[in-house]
Amino acid sequence: MPYNENEEKILDKTAIFKCLADGSRQLIVAGLMKEPMYVELISERLALSPSTVSYHLKMLEASGLVSSKKEQYYTIYSLNKELFDKTLKELICPDDMQISAEHQRELEYRNKVLKSFMEYGKLKSIPTQRKKRLIILEEIASHFEIGRKYSEKEVNLIIADIHDDFCTIRREMICCGIMVRDHGVYERVK
DSSP states (O other): OOOOHHHHTTOOHHHHHHHHTSHHHHHHHHHHHHOOEEHHHHHHHHTOOHHHHHHHHHHHHHHTSEEEEEETTEEEEEEOHHHHTSOHHHHHSOOHHHHHHHHHHHHHHHHHHHHHHEETTEESOOOSSHHHHHHHHHHHHTTSOBTOEEEHHHHHHHHHTTOSOHHHHHHHHHHTTSEEEETTEEEEOO
């Protein structure tokens, strides 16, 4: 079965590199670059036992590098040439589908954290885990305009509407680089 673009979506790129890290599999791939072969022929040419060749071919097939088809008594193995025509950059760089899925997971995690720590626009408690705290601080920062200058009193009032411990939150926002302070004047930078 030849490699096609639809298979790229389910292609495990890590499995490909792990599979090619083995010297015997590299030899098998080199042999299959010349022509499709069956287990016994590969075994004979590479001086490996048929069971060893069969094992490595299963690994290569599972990673998507090799495909097989039945011809009479033999299973013929061949390379998925389209995959080998890809550049290393194409194999390493994540595709749009992976980026989209990762972005979706991040949004779901963010919403879960906000739901756990915020209620009716008020912060129930300050998270101790840094990643969760950063999500909460970014949410609080959304109440400030980027680039606008705020006095300390204005910052305290805005934060106090969200949580009573405005001093800790204000200090954390500065430590995380969300806000900067210069002579008592605060500014949101991200």
